[in-house]
Amino acid sequence: MSNRKIGVYICHCGGNISDYVDVEKVRRAVEEEEGVVVAKTTMFACSDAAQQEIIQDIKEKGLDAIVIASCSPRLHLFTFRAMAQRAGLNPYKYVQVNLREQDSWAHTDDPEGATVKAINLVRAGVARARASRPLEPIRVETEKRVLILGGGISGLRAALSLADMGIHVFLVEKGKEVGGWLRKFSSIYPSGKSGRALVEGLIREAKSRENITIFTQAELVEKRGVLGDFEVKIRVQGEEILLEVGSIIVATGFEEYKPSQGEFGYGHPRVVTLSAFKEMVEDGKFNGHIRTITFIYCVGSRQAQGNTYCSRYCCNAALHSSLLAYKLNPSARQFHIYRDIRTYGKNELLYEEASRLGSVFLKFSPDSPPEVEAENGRVRVRVKDLLTEGQEVEIETDLVVLVTGMVPRSNDSLNEILKLPIGMDGFYNEIHPKLRPVETVIDGVFIAGAAQGPKNSYEAVASSLAAAAKSATLLLKGYAELEPQVAAVDAERCTWCGLCLEACPYNAFEKVKHGEKEVARVIEALCKGCGACVPVCPEDAIDVKGYEDATIKAMIDELLAGGER
Amino acid sequence: MSLKVNPTFIEKVKKLGAFDINACYSCGNCTAICPLSEGENSFPRRMIRYSLLGLEEKVLQSPELWLCYYCGECSETCPRDADPGGLMMALRRYAIRSYSPGKLADLFYRGVGSVFFWIILTLLALWGVFAFRQPQPDLTRVNPLSFVSLDFLHDAGLFLGGFIGLAVVIQLYTMWRHISRGRKPSGSWGKSLMEVLWNEVFLQKRFQDCEEKGRRIPHLSMFWGFSLLFIATLLAFGQDFQVFPPAAKTLARVLGILGGVGLLYGAGYYIVKRLSREDYYSKYSHHSDWIFLLLLWLAGFTGFLMDLFHLLNLPWPTYLVFALHLAVVFDLLVAAPFTKFAHALYRPMALWLSGVYREKTKEA
Numbered sequence: 001m002s003n004r005k006i007g008v009y010i011c012h013c014g015g016n017i018s019d020y021v022d023v024e025k026v027r028r029a030v031e032e033e034e035g036v037v038v039a040k041t042t043m044f045a046c047s048d049a050a051q052q053e054i055i056q057d058i059k060e061k062g063l064d065a066i067v068i069a070s071c072s073p074r075l076h077l078f079t080f081r082a083m084a085q086r087a088g089l090n091p092y093k094y095v096q097v098n099l100r101e102q103d104s105w106a107h108t109d110d111p112e113g114a115t116v117k118a119i120n121l122v123r124a125g126v127a128r129a130r131a132s133r134p135l136e137p138i139r140v141e142t143e144k145r146v147l148i149l150g151g152g153i154s155g156l157r158a159a160l161s162l163a164d165m166g167i168h169v170f171l172v173e174k175g176k177e178v179g180g181w182l183r184k185f186s187s188i189y190p191s192g193k194s195g196r197a198l199v200e201g202l203i204r205e206a207k208s209r210e211n212i213t214i215f216t217q218a219e220l221v222e223k224r225g226v227l228g229d230f231e232v233k234i235r236v237q238g239e240e241i242l243l244e245v246g247s248i249i250v251a252t253g254f255e256e257y258k259p260s261q262g263e264f265g266y267g268h269p270r271v272v273t274l275s276a277f278k279e280m281v282e283d284g285k286f287n288g289h290i291r292t293i294t295f296i297y298c299v300g301s302r303q304a305q306g307n308t309y310c311s312r313y314c315c316n317a318a319l320h321s322s323l324l325a326y327k328l329n330p331s332a333r334q335f336h337i338y339r340d341i342r343t344y345g346k347n348e349l350l351y352e353e354a355s356r357l358g359s360v361f362l363k364f365s366p367d368s369p370p371e372v373e374a375e376n377g378r379v380r381v382r383v384k385d386l387l388t389e390g391q392e393v394e395i396e397t398d399l400v401v402l403v404t405g406m407v408p409r410s411n412d413s414l415n416e417i418l419k420l421p422i423g424m425d426g427f428y429n430e431i432h433p434k435l436r437p438v439e440t441v442i443d444g445v446f447i448a449g450a451a452q453g454p455k456n457s458y459e460a461v462a463s464s465l466a467a468a469a470k471s472a473t474l475l476l477k478g479y480a481e482l483e484p485q486v487a488a489v490d491a492e493r494c495t496w497c498g499l500c501l502e503a504c505p506y507n508a509f510e511k512v513k514h515g516e517k518e519v520a521r522v523i524e525a526l527c528k529g530c531g532a533c534v535p536v537c538p539e540d541a542i543d544v545k546g547y548e549d550a551t552i553k554a555m556i557d558e559l560l561a562g563g564e565r
Numbered sequence: 566m567s568l569k570v571n572p573t574f575i576e577k578v579k580k581l582g583a584f585d586i587n588a589c590y591s592c593g594n595c596t597a598i599c600p601l602s603e604g605e606n607s608f609p610r611r612m613i614r615y616s617l618l619g620l621e622e623k624v625l626q627s628p629e630l631w632l633c634y635y636c637g638e639c640s641e642t643c644p645r646d647a648d649p650g651g652l653m654m655a656l657r658r659y660a661i662r663s664y665s666p667g668k669l670a671d672l673f674y675r676g677v678g679s680v681f682f683w684i685i686l687t688l689l690a691l692w693g694v695f696a697f698r699q700p701q702p703d704l705t706r707v708n709p710l711s712f713v714s715l716d717f718l719h720d721a722g723l724f725l726g727g728f729i730g731l732a733v734v735i736q737l738y739t740m741w742r743h744i745s746r747g748r749k750p751s752g753s754w755g756k757s758l759m760e761v762l763w764n765e766v767f768l769q770k771r772f773q774d775c776e777e778k779g780r781r782i783p784h785l786s787m788f789w790g791f792s793l794l795f796i797a798t799l800l801a802f803g804q805d806f807q808v809f810p811p812a813a814k815t816l817a818r819v820l821g822i823l824g825g826v827g828l829l830y831g832a833g834y835y836i837v838k839r840l841s842r843e844d845y846y847s848k849y850s851h852h853s854d855w856i857f858l859l860l861l862w863l864a865g866f867t868g869f870l871m872d873l874f875h876l877l878n879l880p881w882p883t884y885l886v887f888a889l890h891l892a893v894v895f896d897l898l899v900a901a902p903f904t905k906f907a908h909a910l911y912r913p914m915a916l917w918l919s920g921v922y923r924e925k926t927k928e929a
Contacts, residue, residue: 292572333572351590352645358587360572360617382567387591388614391623392567 004035006129007063008122009054011045011070013100020104022115026069029119033126037061045070051083058087065089065129069097069122090134092484092546097125120562124555131551137481138524142228143246144168144475146468149220149414150251152180153457154449154464156202158249159212161468167475168211170243172218172234178203180253182457184275186282189320190347195457215241223248223417226525227444228480246475247444249467250420250428254406254450257300257307263402264296265372270379270399273299274318277401281324290332293325294381294397296370297338301405304366309425311405311454315342318403319350326357334359335395337370337383363387372400406454418445419505427453438467441528443482446470485546486527487534493541494519500533500542509533571619578616581674582655582851588647589613595639595649600774601632606919608632609639609649612656625663625743628922630656631908631915636775637845651849658853661907664739666732670903673853683856683896690892693721698888704880709871712884713891722802725898732902737914744915748922757920765916777844787831787861788909793824794865825865832862857905860897867893 010026012018023041031039038057042050045068057063066089068080073096081091099118107114144167148155151173159169171178182188182195206212215236222233228246235241256275259266266273272280280286295318301311315338322334336359343351355361362385364370370383381395408426415422420440421429428447431439438446448467449460474480489500491514500520501509508526511518520541531544543549575586596602596610608629615623624630633653640650662670673679694713703711764770769788772781800817836858838847867890874883901907 335570352588355590355645356588360587361590362618363591385614385618388618388620389611391620393570393618393620394567395570 004065004130005037005061005063006033006035006126007038007054007057007061007066008033008036008040008126009045009050009066009068009070010039010041010118010122011068011099012041012043013070013104014044017070017099017104017118020108020111020114021099021118022111023118025115026118026122030122030126033123035065035130036126038063046076046079051080055083055087058084058089063089065093065095065132067095067097067122067125067129069099069118069125071100072098072102092135093129093132095125095129095132097121120559123558123561127554127558128551131548131554132546135484135545137484138486140226140228140480140482140525142475142478142480143230143244145170145243145245146247146249146471146475147172147220147230147232147234147243147245148249148251150180150253150449150451151175151178151214151216152251152253152449152460153182153199153202154251154253154451154460155180155249156199156206157461158251158448158464158468158471159206160202160209161465162472163206163209163211165468165472165476166211167472169213170234170245171206171212171214172220173214173216174219174252176216178206178214178216185278187320187324188457189316189350192320198457220414220417226523227482228474229525230444247446247471248418249446249448249464249471250414250418250451251448251464251467252409252411252414252451254427254454255409257311257404257407259299259402259404264299264370265374265379265400266402268374268379270377270397271372271374271402272399273402273404274314274321275404277399278317278321278324281321281328284328286325286328290329290398292333292335292395292397293322293399293401294335294337294379294395295322295401295403296372296381297336297341297403299402299404300407302339302366307405307407307425309454310342312342312344313454313456314403314405316347316350316456318401319343319347319354321401322354322359323350323357326354330357335381335397336361337364337381338362339364339366361387362393365390374400406450409451418442420445420447423453425453427451438463438470443480444474482525483529484524485529485544486524487522487529487531487542487544489520489522490541490543491519491521493539495539495541496520497538499536499538503532503536505530505532568618568620568623571621574619574621575616578652578655578659581658582849583616583648583652585646585648586613586616586652588645589617589643589649590645592644594642594644598638598642599633600636600638600776601634601771602629605923606632609653613647613649613652616652616656621663622743622746624656625660626746628744628915628919630660631912632919633657634771634775635846636777637848638776640845650845654849654851657908657911658851660911661903661905664736664743664911665903665907666735666739669732670907673856673900673904676852680852683900686896686899687892690895691888693895694888694891702880702884707875707878707880707883709875709883709887712887719802721895725895729898729901733910736902736907737910740911740914741918744918745922750921752921752923754917754921758917760920761913761916766913777846780846783831783834785831786827787835790824790827790829790831790865791861793820794828794868795824797821797824821868825868828861828865829869832858832865836862853905860893863893864890864897 008030010023012023017023027039027041030036038061044050070076077096080094080096084091084094099121103114103117103121146162146167146169148159148169148171151171155171156178159171162169179199182199185195188195206214215234218234218236220232221235223230225231230245230248232243232245233240256273261267265271297315301307325332338361341351362383364383365386368384370381373380379397379400381397381400382392384390384392420442423429428451430437430447430452431441438448440447446467448464449455452463496511496518506526506528508523509520510523512521529544534542534544593610596607602608606629612629630653635650635654637650640648643649658674662668662674672682697717699711699714769781769785797817797820838844839850842848867886871883871886871890874886
């Protein structure tokens, strides 16, 4: 007989559950279960009143585990963990059973079956509650230092922001100088302000701060340790330096798409990429000889094979350059061959202005991209213009500008070290694009700027400030708390065969002495609780806390035991 | 077949009135709102694209230019204030120039230069009248034929008629060549012509489709006024001008009076409208619009003034106004194929051809 005191709460979810599941029947079926001392139904378990009632039960009846059978844990796991904590109950002694997504919503055609399934699910939950043990979060002391990789506008801005909060920053730049792409440009959209002046201001500011150390011609060569306490090795102009930092911000930026030889005539001196054109315009190499300019958009972006994404900055940048060219030569004739003009937000004004200055826009279908015929001094562009009923037209032009998009940097050695997840597009992946946009699955490693995907400068800065803020919240507290549901090794059984270390994607095992023998030990801060080590252990010496083999077996037994009894 | 883009085309057209057309972003609201654009005939958006890309031949091939009545609904609807109606008008001016032999019409569509040309034409006409006038006009009793001889009127009339006739034939042929290119006739020539004459020329029903319906009656009045005067002149021509006494009870005289009144009303109405600039169509006036209206009105006015002096038996005033009347009519007619007047030719012709070449054959 169990000496546990378990409370079970079955939620109507207003009808979302109770319309299909007979919750009263479920309650009756589980109230006599071993260890259950309270079994109730409730209209909305997540409501304040219901939570108060549960807290009262915990306190008055001395419950030492609870089961709430309601919705998906994705929605309310943390709600009820917090509630348990308020009631003085260890949050890991609370079990969530998903009666809504996994039962009532899925079986609207079969209320009886749904009710039987609900009974089984709740009984499995009770079995898990019986096996639950208190767990404490893993606490890691944090270093108040941050490593930023990449010295473009994102890295610089994040560095200043962290320095302002009293956190020391090591800014590591691969190139000879910091400043990144913006350093190249004297006029950037939408305002036309100088990109160079902008980053030079940031660099001056960064250099004047005592708590920012800039390393140029430097790269990360090794990373060890955990969130809050990383040990990183950087190579600066041949010399290796060891640093201890609490978090890492990856702001390594992007590269411009480089067309292949012959792609839209690329290789001919009169066919240039967007950045080359921008430099031409800014250096005054753009002169009266160039009477006609033809822009071809989406080069290297939105392809059926290859880069499927939109690079989002290029329409704006191309139109901004077009306006600069009009300033130098107002009578220049400009043609824009595009797929879709995406001058989102305030940048729409660029499109409008270029159009009013006389730019002619032609739209091509992805099925029949424009053709560039470049021979000797003559360059001709042929395109079927969708805006003119697909009529094929030929433009004789002095210059073709390939509006090239952004591609991820080839950071192979860095990727090897950081093991950051990389998306289909080759850019670094965040955990959640909306809710956790700068965090990665590697705790303590953040991404910022165009390393994450195509961004313009102000979007890059927004994300770099977010990464700085997330780093600071982590480090300023002085410690971090990690999920305790991690693997644990039974040292008595372990014989150190090393299979667990091989199976672990996070290098979370180390070899330690246990009395006479060598055994494996979990580095808890590194472990994600994925469980990859559990089945490979020949001695059955590993369990994931909260998901122990015995617990899972007990749950399966309940699920298989069948409905009413 | 790919067509060459020609950026200079739109620059030429812009000088004729399409000042804002670059703002167009191809939304197609203009075509959607246009009460006259239907089926195969898609305008004004198609014309805007042809113009921006400089596909001149496509523009000249399009009967659509002449199907537009310039009501301005497209321009009022345009979200970018690109004034598509203004472009259609400018393209018609461009077409009048392009269809004319040797680009004669260019003389009338320049800036200040064309005003000088009009003055020269008028002086030429006055010089002709005075150089060939009778040496001893009747000063006791008004007799216009004693001032300008019947022979002179006859010869000048035949010369003018021949010149205009030739220009009209050449121009309509040119237009037909352009519009029929790459197309095969599918409608009936005769039936289409009858429909155009009845609905579009005699009754001008198309105006009914425009929101601003007030334009139709004055336009009809102007059209019929001029036509009746023209018929009256032809009749008078055949009767050796035995029509001059204002009291003469001849058919020519009756038609002349009716026509004159219609012309004065119609042209006067439009002059007042263009001065007030209230409606879209009267808001922007090219000098070619003003000269055309003024000449029409003056032709009617000088005619009646001459009759008035005739009735009052004032020989010299009558003769001088007669000279002026001849000069005005000369200006109007000699320039007719090359000025705004030519729309009276091109519009029915385009409607006719559009009825005949209904389905566009696809280009190889």
